[in-house]
Each structure stands twice: as structure tokens, then as C-alpha cells.
Amino acid sequence: MSNNNQPPKKRIIDVDIHESATYKDLFKYLENPYRRYIEDANWIQEKHMPYTQPSVAGVNRADAVVPDGRPAGSDLPFMQEQLLDDIGHEYGILTGALDPSPSSMHGWYEMATALASAYNDWQIENWLEKDERLYGSVHINAEDRDGAIREIERVGSHPKMVQILLPIDDKMWGDPYYHPIYGAAQKHDLMIGMHHNEPPIYFGKWPRYFIEWHSLLPTSHMMQVTNMIFNGVFEKFPKLKLMMIEGGFTFVPHLMWKLDQQYNDLRHEVPWIKRKPSEIMKEHVRFCTQPSEELNKKDFLSVIDQMGSDEMICFATDYPHWDFDSPHRSLPSLDPDLKKKIFSENARAFYPKLK
Amino acid sequence: MKQQTVCHVNDMQPGELRETELGRISIVVCKTPDGEFYAFTNKCIHQGGPLSKGKLCGAPQSDNPGEYTFCQDGEILRCPWHGREFNVKDDGRMLANPKHKLPSFPVKIEDDYVIVYK
Ligand code: FES
Numbered sequence A: 001m002s003n004n005n006q007p008p009k010k011r012i013i014d015v016d017i018h019e020s021a022t023y024k025d026l027f028k029y030l031e032n033p034y035r036r037y038i039e040d041a042n043w044i045q046e047k048h049m050p051y052t053q054p055s056v057a058g059v060n061r062a063d064a065v066v067p068d069g070r071p072a073g074s075d076l077p078f079m080q081e082q083l084l085d086d087i088g089h090e091y092g093i094l095t096g097a098l099d100p101s102p103s104s105m106h107g108w109y110e111m112a113t114a115l116a117s118a119y120n121d122w123q124i125e126n127w128l129e130k131d132e133r134l135y136g137s138v139h140i141n142a143e144d145r146d147g148a149i150r151e152i153e154r155v156g157s158h159p160k161m162v163q164i165l166l167p168i169d170d171k172m173w174g175d176p177y178y179h180p181i182y183g184a185a186q187k188h189d190l191m192i193g194m195h196h197n198e199p200p201i202y203f204g205k206w207p208r209y210f211i212e213w214h215s216l217l218p219t220s221h222m223m224q225v226t227n228m229i230f231n232g233v234f235e236k237f238p239k240l241k242l243m244m245i246e247g248g249f250t251f252v253p254h255l256m257w258k259l260d261q262q263y264n265d266l267r268h269e270v271p272w273i274k275r276k277p278s279e280i281m282k283e284h285v286r287f288c289t290q291p292s293e294e295l296n297k298k299d300f301l302s303v304i305d306q307m308g309s310d311e312m313i314c315f316a317t318d319y320p321h322w323d324f325d326s327p328h329r330s331l332p333s334l335d336p337d338l339k340k341k342i343f344s345e346n347a348r349a350f351y352p353k354l355k
Numbered sequence B: 001m002k003q004q005t006v007c008h009v010n011d012m013q014p015g016e017l018r019e020t021e022l023g024r025i026s027i028v029v030c031k032t033p034d035g036e037f038y039a040f041t042n043k044c045i046h047q048g049g050p051l052s053k054g055k056l057c058g059a060p061q062s063d064n065p066g067e068y069t070f071c072q073d074g075e076i077l078r079c080p081w082h083g084r085e086f087n088v089k090d091d092g093r094m095l096a097n098p099k100h101k102l103p104s105f106p107v108k109i110e111d112d113y114v115i116v117y118k
Helices: A023-029 A034-040 A076-088 A109-128 A145-155 A176-187 A210-215 A217-230 A252-269 A277-284 A297-307 A336-350
Strands: A012-017 A056-059 A089-094 A134-139 A161-165 A191-194 A242-244 A285-288 B003-008 B017-022 B025-031 B037-041 B055-061 B069-078 B085-087 B107-110 B113-117
Touching: A012 A076, A012 A336, A023 A034, A023 A109, A034 A109, A076 A089, A089 A109, A089 A336, A109 A134, A109 A145, A109 A161, A134 A145, A145 A176, A176 A191, A210 A217, A217 A242, A217 A252, A217 A277, A252 A277, A252 A297, A277 A285, A285 A336, B003 B017, B017 B113, B025 B113, B037 B107
Parallel strands: A012 A089, A089 A134, A134 A161, A161 A191, A191 A242, A242 A285
Antiparallel strands: B003 B113, B017 B025, B025 B037, B055 B069, B069 B085, B107 B113
């Protein structure tokens, strides 16, 4: 294991870093016949989005392409140079690049499950065990629930696996279907990470323009949080917590007010909920700063004030994606205590496996 | 006056970007398709992305949803991070919000060499 034995320049726990694999990288970890299906047919990874991509290098920062031409996020030394050492990360949490994506197998569950396992092994060997600062996410094919639970049991106790990245599909996350997965998560001290995996919205459809889709990311976050809270997931799994990745945070006060008011009016429908939804959110749900709107200090503090908590947001860069947030430039200047919470302490308190 | 010789005028292709230093400032030099040169700070005014890693491209324009015309090919500097577009022919003004512009630097051509100065 290596780390750069220096104290970090900036105490940052970055909760969204995208490492990326090609099918070829996974061959070593993929059993047959799955490996041969891909190899013999020269199967190319599918593209997920119906748009030409937003920026000058697809979904990635143009300067994050590995100098030898390999895709952004695919090379540890380059990521160390450009991100971890440069900014001086204390920890970074890997969240994958949805590609190859077990959630996109459209019914070939056994292939998706095999790919998720191969991905986890590749991630552990090539990233988590090569840099002390990196922690990882368990990839599962949630459509094959038994397979997903087997996978959680297989790799979930790895000391550097901190969360399960649950794909968004056609069932909302409060649905009892997922509860056994939450039970397995709780058993291994894994949190649930939500990244806007495809399909991006509940209905599985795409708006006409990328700018619409990207603007509406928080709506899919609002749906899942609402659904999990009112379906009683956090009453049933009191240790389970939810990290909402890449949806921003400025919508959170609205959601808290809305859910509390609804609860006051309609509690009789969900009598298993014993606390105000905003209290449940404060205890169980964390949101990422990225992608952050351009807020001045006053605006930023007013959002925090409206949340009634400065412990709910965690810093993320989303490296190497095009909407990367620079730790130096994306947030306004903040008081040291608050800065410390957002840049590191909130995430440290959230993930029990981070020391 | 600080100045820096960048290259021979023919060393850059129309539509090409090049990074250079002017003292301690990193500069991006642009050559537009008409052979003109422009120089700007190489740190995007949004979050500091290195503009020289972006693209000199064009600007889709339209007054009707769903219709496009493609204009100013090679005159729009697009940031490699969040893709903001800056019009190099209009003093580096941002297309979406012309109130903002990239700090620019004068360029002169002497004996067929491109020189930026401040
Ligand atoms: S840093 Fe250039 S667009 Fe954001």
C-alpha cells in the first residue's frame, strides 16, 4: 500500500470520485462463460445517454484524460497526481463510472451479477489496496436480489468498502423488495449511496435535452428520499444511512419543509413514522455539495440555516467528470469550523468505516 | 512591459490553442480560422479550469426551439471543465452572460513571431 506519507494539505474527504474500468480490465476477474461472451463477440460497452455529451471531452474534464490516451479515471498514478496528491485528499470514496453497468443489463440478471462481482474484485485489487486514501462502493445488481445479497456478504466486510451503490431502476427504494438488501448493508456497516445511475428518473425516460436532465437530477434524489422515509426504511433499519451523491443540496430545505407539512396532514396513512421527516433526514441522510450552484457566502449560509443543521452536506469533487467541483473554487469562503465539517468531518461521522 | 514570444505564426494551425507563460501567469493563445491571434488568462473565471485544454469551437445559434445554425466556428473558446463558452473575437465575453469576460492580453506579431505582453 502506498500513501504519500505527508500530512494532507487540505483535510478533504471527497465522497464522489469516479474510477473507470473497461470490460477488458475486468476479464481477469470475470468467470466463464461471461468472460467468453464478451471476448468472443468483441462486445463493446454500451453507451447509456441519448445525447452527444456536454463538454469538450464527453462527460469528462478534458484535462483528465490519461496522457497516454486511456479514459479519464482509469489510471491510479494519474489520479494521484491530478487529484489526490495535488489537492491533498485525506480520503476519497470511489463511486464507479456506471460502465460496465450491472443495472443496464435489462433482464440478463446473471450476467449483470457476474459483472458486478468482477467489478468489485477489480476495484479492491487495483484501487483500494493500492492507495490507503481510497475507499470503495460495493456494486450490486439489485434486480437479482439474492445475487446482490450474496455479493454484499462476499465483499461487504472488506474494511475499505463503505457503502452499497444501489442502482436506480423501476422500483423506488422504499419498496419492501429492497429491505433484505438494507438488512445485509446494516450487518456490514455499509451505507447506501445514491448516484443517479441510469435510468436517471423514476420513469426510466430521458428529457429532450441534456441540460434538462442535468438540471433535474435533484428530483430523482427527492423521490428516493421521500419514498424511503415514508416507507419506514429508517425505522426498520436504524443504523442505515443514505448518501445522496451528485444531486447538490440547495433543494434540501424545501424537501424538509414539504415532508414535515405533509406528515402533519397525512400521518394517518403512514403511522409507522414516529418522528418528523426532517428529523429522520437530519439523522440518516447526507447530501453532496456537488454539483454546486454559484452561491455567495450569504446565500450559502442561508441554505444551511434553512436546513437547521450544518452536518448534512459533504464535499465532493465528482472527479474526473465535466461538472467537477474544485475544492478551491466551488464554495464561497466559510468560517473554519463550518469548512471543516463540510470538507471532512460530516463524511467522517457518516461512514463508520472511515477513521 | 513583460512580454513572451510564443511561436512563429505558422507554428499554430487555425483553430489551435497553445499554453504559454507570461512571467508567472499562465496564458492561453488562440489562433482563429482567419489567422488572427488572441491571448487570455489560462484560468477559467468560473472555477479555474485550464482553458488551453479546452477547444476552439463554434457556437450553435437559434431563435426557434429545435432549429440550429452553427456560427463562429473556431472563434469560441470552450472550457475543458464545465464547458462555458467565451467569444475570443468579442474580448473573451461569455456567451451565456456577456457581463463576464476572460481577462485578455494584447498580442503583436513581429517578424512573423507571435508575442504576448502586458
Ligand atoms: S472552470 Fe471553466 S467552466 Fe467551470
